[in-house]
Amino acid sequence: MHAIGESSVFPATEVQALIDALAARGYRVIGPVLHQGAIGLGEITDAAALPRGLRQAKTGGREVIRDAGDGAYFAHTVGPEAPKRYLHPAERRICRIERQGDELSIVAEPDAPPRYAFLGVRGCDLAGMAVLDRVLRDDRFRDPAYAARRADNLIIAVNCTEPGGTCFCASMGTGPRAGPGYDLALTELLGGGRHDFLAEVGTEAGAALLEELTCREPADADRAAADAALAEATANMGRRMPAADLKALLQDNREHPRWDDVAERCLTCANCTMVCPTCFCTTVTDTSDLEGEIAARWQHWDSCFTLDFSIVHGGSLRASARSRYRQWMTHKLADWHDQFGTSGCVGCGRCIAWCPVGIDITEEAAAIHAASQAGEGA
Ligand code: SF4
Ligand code: SF4
Structure with missing residues (x-):
């Protein structure tokens, strides 16, 4: 089994096997899907649901989607929804109060949330999860519902290779390379007749997943291609925060x-x-x-x-x-x-x-x- 920090390469045809391996472990797999004209998040059981080839132009409260026709799984950027939607939902019932005769009883919500595996998490959203952890789980005022939803996640991060015009993670130190906090981090390598993923192991759970895929050892050229794509992404970031205190x-x-x-x-x-x-x-x-x-x-x-x-x-x-x-x-x-x-x-x-x-x-x-x-x- 791979050690933490080691890398492997698998072909894009293995994406379904990756989803299946997550589902077989009892996870609900949450990943990017095209929803109501934007790339949002949804439950994924079939790799065909991923927004392959799609790119967004974002402005003034809407996304304009185009199909680049290259079949890339993760060349799009983040849409309006972040993992927060599942970990800290927009609406949650805390408890019910029921009348039984003259008595009122408070019925607590059983908070046994699904075990979520997040597929395609970008560096910015991984950093966002760390911020929510700090605020809602690890600070003085712990939110037990958030802590329960966060307790057993598996995270397949994706390094961004095509940042959008509104992205500025490079100037915030959160991307385009994802980390820390992932189980596996993928870089999609597409072009020149190949479609592969370079996968870097972040945890033993991530290494165990790779064991179930058809992988090969990465060549220097694979690492060089991933590094070059990330350097280009950094250079092409659409925005930047001013370098000031x-x-x-x-x-x-x-x-x-x-x-x-x-x-x-x-x-x-x-x-x-x-x-x-x-x-x-x-x-x-x-x-x-x-x-x-x-x-x-x-x-x-x-x-x-x-x-x-x-x-x-x-x-x-x-x-x-x-x-x-x-x-x-x-x-x-x-x-x-x-x-x-x-x-x-x-x-x-x-x-x-x-x-x-x-x-x-x-x-x-x-x-x-x-x-x-x-x-x-x-
Ligand atoms: S800055 Fe925020 S609150 Fe103000 S118009 Fe834009 S989205 Fe709405
Ligand atoms: S750019 Fe910063 S402030 Fe704006 S939505 Fe993202 S994390 Fe929040």
């Missing part, structure tokens, strides 16, 4: 006029937080049936862009679009470091792609950085 920059510029500028454009629609792989805020609502026999408590995603999110006695703390956009971006890029010791942004570019008015977090940071360099500011 973003924490100091934003914490020193809470009254910068750029916040007024972005507030003129921002619809406070919350799309950016819904698609973000690291936004974790939730709210709780209670529902009951009309007879008053059964009630339920639900957890839903919430967003710092809603007026209700910061409501306290007397009104909302963040009544203006200016204060809500500033809260979101400053929390992500600056205050998150104080709270969790990490950035809250992993450079996936989803908030840029899915903003209906094209607001771009890298552009906003660059504008404040440029003004600060020029001696203008808060």
Whole structure:
């Protein structure tokens, strides 16, 4: 069996065998699928469900899909959904309250979630999972539902070889090479009459999976091809975050006029937080049936862009679009470091792609950085 850190090569015809090996271990395999005109995530039992050959152009809240005709399994980039959809779902029933005669009893939800294997996880999303782990599992306030869903995952990461126009993982240090946190990391090698995957082993579970595939030892040329593809991906990244101390920059510029500028454009629609792989805020609502026999408590995603999110006695703390956009971006890029010791942004570019008015977090940071360099500011 391969040791951790070792590599192997298998042909693309083995992708179905990989899915089958995951399913045989009792995993629900979650991977990229074409869904409602975008590349989302879904359960995969058949390799034919993967969005082969597809690429996206993303702008203004939509993806335009084209078929490059090359049959590549993973040359597309991340779509609107991240593994967060399964690990920290948008809606979850916490408990039910049932009337039995004069008594009310609280029935806890049995939280025995499926065992998820994630196929095709990109470096940005792997980093996003690590951020959620830090916040929801490993911090003082542990979310037991998240911890249960995360307890037994198997992760097949994919190194990005064709980054999109809204990607900026290279400048956030999270990609295009995935890691750490994977069981296997694949680089798709396509062209010149070949279609193979170079697989790097991250764990013993990943090594055991490779044992079930038809593999060969990698040649120097395989490693060189993978390294060249990743170097090219880094060079072709569509965006970059300014190389600045973003924490100091934003914490020193809470009254910068750029916040007024972005507030003129921002619809406070919350799309950016819904698609973000690291936004974790939730709210709780209670529902009951009309007879008053059964009630339920639900957890839903919430967003710092809603007026209700910061409501306290007397009104909302963040009544203006200016204060809500500033809260979101400053929390992500600056205050998150104080709270969790990490950035809250992993450079996936989803908030840029899915903003209906094209607001771009890298552009906003660059504008404040440029003004600060020029001696203008808060
Ligand atoms: S930045 Fe864009 S996506 Fe986010 S709330 Fe404003 S308009 Fe919506
Ligand atoms: S802030 Fe935007 S680019 Fe950063 S992780 Fe969230 S969605 Fe991705």
